[in-house]
Amino acid sequence: MAAKKAARKSLSLAPVLDLNEANALHGKLMALRGNPLAIDASAVERVGALCVQVLMAGAKSWEEDNQSFTFAKVSDAFTKTTQLIGVNIDHLMAKEI
Amino acid sequence: MDMNEIKEIFFQECEEQLAELESGLLRLNDGDRDPETVNAVFRAVHSIKGGAGAFGLDDLVSFAHVFETTLDCVRSNKLEPNQDVLKVMLKSADVLADLTNVARDGGSVDQARSAQLIRELEALAKGEAPPAAAPVAATPKVVAAPAAPAPVVSDDGFVPVAFSFDDFGDDDVSADLPAYDVVFKPKSELYTKGNEATLLLRDLSRLGEMSIHCNMDSLPPLDQMDPEAAYFSWKVSIKTDKGEDAVRSVFEFAEWDCDLEVTAQESGDVAEATGDDLPMQPVPFDLSALDDELDAPLGVVEEEEQIAAVQEAVAAAEAASNVVQMAASASRGAASDKGAAAAAAQNNAQQASAAAPTIRVDLDRVDRLINLVGELVINQAMLSQSVIENDSNGVSSINMGLEELQQLTREIQDSVMAIRAQPVKPVFQRMARTVREIADITGKSVRLVTEGENTEVDKTVIDKLAEPLTHMIRNAVDHGLEMPEKRIAAGKNAEGTVKLTAKHRSGRIVIELSDDGAGINREKVRQKAIDNDLIAADANLSDEEIDNLIFHAGFSTADKVSDLSGRGVGMDVVKRSIQALGGRINISSKPGHGSVFTMSLPLTLAVLDGMVVTVAGQTLVVPLTAIVETLQPDAAAIHSFGATQRLISIRNSFCPLVDVGRILNFRATQANPVEGVALLVESEGGGQRALMVDAIQGQRQVVIKSLEANYTHVPGIAAATILGDGRVALILDVDAVVSASRGQSLHTETSLAAAG
Numbered sequence: 001m002a003a004k005k006a007a008r009k010s011l012s013l014a015p016v017l018d019l020n021e022a023n024a025l026h027g028k029l030m031a032l033r034g035n036p037l038a039i040d041a042s043a044v045e046r047v048g049a050l051c052v053q054v055l056m057a058g059a060k061s062w063e064e065d066n067q068s069f070t071f072a073k074v075s076d077a078f079t080k081t082t083q084l085i086g087v088n089i090d091h092l093m094a095k096e097i
Numbered sequence: 098m099d100m101n102e103i104k105e106i107f108f109q110e111c112e113e114q115l116a117e118l119e120s121g122l123l124r125l126n127d128g129d130r131d132p133e134t135v136n137a138v139f140r141a142v143h144s145i146k147g148g149a150g151a152f153g154l155d156d157l158v159s160f161a162h163v164f165e166t167t168l169d170c171v172r173s174n175k176l177e178p179n180q181d182v183l184k185v186m187l188k189s190a191d192v193l194a195d196l197t198n199v200a201r202d203g204g205s206v207d208q209a210r211s212a213q214l215i216r217e218l219e220a221l222a223k224g225e226a227p228p229a230a231a232p233v234a235a236t237p238k239v240v241a242a243p244a245a246p247a248p249v250v251s252d253d254g255f256v257p258v259a260f261s262f263d264d265f266g267d268d269d270v271s272a273d274l275p276a277y278d279v280v281f282k283p284k285s286e287l288y289t290k291g292n293e294a295t296l297l298l299r300d301l302s303r304l305g306e307m308s309i310h311c312n313m314d315s316l317p318p319l320d321q322m323d324p325e326a327a328y329f330s331w332k333v334s335i336k337t338d339k340g341e342d343a344v345r346s347v348f349e350f351a352e353w354d355c356d357l358e359v360t361a362q363e364s365g366d367v368a369e370a371t372g373d374d375l376p377m378q379p380v381p382f383d384l385s386a387l388d389d390e391l392d393a394p395l396g397v398v399e400e401e402e403q404i405a406a407v408q409e410a411v412a413a414a415e416a417a418s419n420v421v422q423m424a425a426s427a428s429r430g431a432a433s434d435k436g437a438a439a440a441a442a443q444n445n446a447q448q449a450s451a452a453a454p455t456i457r458v459d460l461d462r463v464d465r466l467i468n469l470v471g472e473l474v475i476n477q478a479m480l481s482q483s484v485i486e487n488d489s490n491g492v493s494s495i496n497m498g499l500e501e502l503q504q505l506t507r508e509i510q511d512s513v514m515a516i517r518a519q520p521v522k523p524v525f526q527r528m529a530r531t532v533r534e535i536a537d538i539t540g541k542s543v544r545l546v547t548e549g550e551n552t553e554v555d556k557t558v559i560d561k562l563a564e565p566l567t568h569m570i571r572n573a574v575d576h577g578l579e580m581p582e583k584r585i586a587a588g589k590n591a592e593g594t595v596k597l598t599a600k601h602r603s604g605r606i607v608i609e610l611s612d613d614g615a616g617i618n619r620e621k622v623r624q625k626a627i628d629n630d631l632i633a634a635d636a637n638l639s640d641e642e643i644d645n646l647i648f649h650a651g652f653s654t655a656d657k658v659s660d661l662s663g664r665g666v667g668m669d670v671v672k673r674s675i676q677a678l679g680g681r682i683n684i685s686s687k688p689g690h691g692s693v694f695t696m697s698l699p700l701t702l703a704v705l706d707g708m709v710v711t712v713a714g715q716t717l718v719v720p721l722t723a724i725v726e727t728l729q730p731d732a733a734a735i736h737s738f739g740a741t742q743r744l745i746s747i748r749n750s751f752c753p754l755v756d757v758g759r760i761l762n763f764r765a766t767q768a769n770p771v772e773g774v775a776l777l778v779e780s781e782g783g784g785q786r787a788l789m790v791d792a793i794q795g796q797r798q799v800v801i802k803s804l805e806a807n808y809t810h811v812p813g814i815a816a817a818t819i820l821g822d823g824r825v826a827l828i829l830d831v832d833a834v835v836s837a838s839r840g841q842s843l844h845t846e847t848s849l850a851a852a853g
């Protein structure tokens with residue numbers, strides 16, 4: 001986990017990640033581009049497919065940048081939803097928690 | 098909201114949807130090939146089906162389903178909506194309306210007819226559909242997304258409630274259940290309309306054991322993506338005993354906004370069928386934790402887990418009514434902004450619905466209000482009269498205030514009347530159906546053109562208009578229009594045209610019904626009238642008088658008595674119902690070119706403009722609409738005729754003088770015409786009569802009070818009203834009085850009373 005150093009940023013997700021939030025989330029991620037990122041999804045109560053798309057696109061881009069992109073904490077709802085829609089985030093889960 | 102209320106709302110929405118359906122089909126019939134029109138028609142049937150399913154109206158659902166399937170073929174351009182197809186569709190719309198009525202009011206439908214139509218519809222769907230879609234129910238519902246938004250989820254948190262969930266709960270999914278492959282690819286519109294793929298997948302997962310693969314291949318890098326566009330697509334394999342329809346119904350309200358393929362797997366083995374190329378992620382069936390978390394913030398109505406089936410249906414109904422409303426507003430919105438981005442269309446839809454917010458009010462409440470306003474008007478008149486009587490100083494400030502009060506009450510009255518005003522459109526649309534049915538029976542080809550459907554008139558007038566109009570339309574098609582061969586021989590279009598127009602004319606509504614048929618055969622009418630002893634064989638009648646003969650009772654020129662008309666009850670009944678509404682009917686006919694019936698009706702039945710007159714010390718009100726002119730008879734103009742009859746000569750023509758006081762038994766002897774006033778009235782049959790009254794008090798708008806409801810029917814009197822001095826004044830039934838003057842007894846006269 002070399003990339004996870006001082007420059008590491010974290011992003012807390014809003015409780016409701018619906019259509020309205022997708023743009024905002026996209027903007028936030030764009031602003032954090034180039035830094036290792038830990039996402040806190042522990043407050044998430046509801047997440048829609050659009051936001052999952054944004055997050056997955058983020059993961060892809062972070063991978064291209066060779067930066068770490070992890071979910072530090074996730075809520076039950078977040079896990080269940082990603083499971084439900086067949087999006088595997090296991091490899092993005094922070095291992096040390 | 099209890100169940101019945103919701104059901105009532107559903108039926109009200111159904112009516113709107115049926116109207117939408119019909120006008121859409123008619124537009125298609127006129128050659129409109131706009132995909133939005135097809136979509137509107139489809140949505141209407143679809144919404145009815147959805148709502149009906151929620152209430153377990155199986156007949157309605159199954160018919161709507163077949164109808165929908167065929168419409169879907171039209172929508173996906175597999176079936177060309179030509180005249181033949183539309184004929185079947187229009188009939189189907191009629192049956193759908195019948196089924197809806199039966200579901201609401203009980204009774205029965207013509208099973209044979211609907212079964213026949215189902216066969217025809219299925220044949221249409223199959224005939225042109227590619228062989229792959231042979232089973233009707235399995236016709237893929239994959240279509241282009243319409244510009245208008247489909248039922249929207251986000252606003253009220255309604256989740257498409259699949260009504261096939263009823264038996265949800267017996268979730269012991271065994272391995273040998275039939276399995277289905279579902280390929281679900283949302284379009285961006287799905288999300289912009291507030292729908293949510295995750296919720297659809299959650300509903301799907303409830304049907305049975307599900308494995309899912311999310312295809313992220315099209316997901317671009319972060320900086321190139323549109324956060325609100327759809328990139329994910331899913332391949333799902335699900336084992337369920339609910340059948341393919343249940344799977345489809347999950348996507349029911351999103352189907353316009355996604356590509357959906359549902360295929361049944363040959364063998365029950367899911368993993369092998371799909372697992373070789375795609376890594377499927379099994380979805381745990383236990384999603385209850387997720388449900389709670391998902392449901393709560395959404396405020397979703399459905400909570401199947403805890404609530405009994407009834408409440409589930411309630412939620413479904415609310416959803417259904419929402420669907421209907423949204424669909425309706427959607428089509429309105431889309432009309433103004435076709436092909437725009439879905440979001441824009443949705444905005445439009447919202448604006449359209451915001452522009453004209455409406456509420457549904459029980460008619461009883463409005464009636465009560467109208468009644469009260471009527472009382473208020475009377476009370477105001479009484480008050481001002483007593484002030485005038487007690488005010489010896491002449492003008493006072495009270496008088497000024499009273500005048501303002503009078504103006505206000507008049508305004509209140511007008512506004513309340515406006516509440517009851519409704520467009521004539523529903524009646525006109527019913528006529529379209531009548532035309533179709535009669536055209537079918539008679540083997541004629543007819544086209545109904547309507548104009549001014551949005552002309553507004555009082556609800557009671559509308560309700561009472563349907564019957565006479567149906568009669569007249571039947572006559573127009575059955576008698577008026579010729580058979581296609583004859584029409585072609587006469588150099589006309591084989592398809593006959595019946596035109597129905599409505600317009601406002603000087604405070605009345607004028608409804609015109611014209612056909613381009615043969616017109617009235619005057620020779621035949623005349624001969625028939627002579628045969629029936631209606632006129633003398635050598636009577637010299639004008640064309641107009643001959644035309645008016647058809648309004649006589651017991652008159653029919655049809656050679657054969659048919660199912661439709663020709664039994665001799667018809668135009669006289671029509672005339673009578675129109676007159677009962679305080680209206681007049683006229684006919685003008687041109688041989689070879691058709692006939693025009695013109696009806697002029699009052700806008701309301703609650704108030705009436707009348708002339709207040711005195712007869713033998715009694716105050717009477719004569720409806721102003723009946724009066725042509727008033728005159729002071731000259732002694733020289735009065736001529737005796739026979740023993741008791743008298744005539745008055747007006748501008749060199751003679752007109753029978755009718756002594757109102759004598760006929761109503763107000764006095765025993767004949768009044769002296771020179772001392773009174775003659776009111777020239779138009780009466781039944783178009784003739785004019787001079788009604789003799791003692792004096793005219795003035796013109797007034799009066800509130801009609803039914804005499805039947807409060808007392809009993811009085812021959813020669815249509816209704817009553819209360820005057821400013823608190824006295825009851827009777828409203829004269831002009832036609833009854835005139836026919837009584839012709840020697841017929843008043844007592845046998847059927848009631849022509851105006852409704853109060």
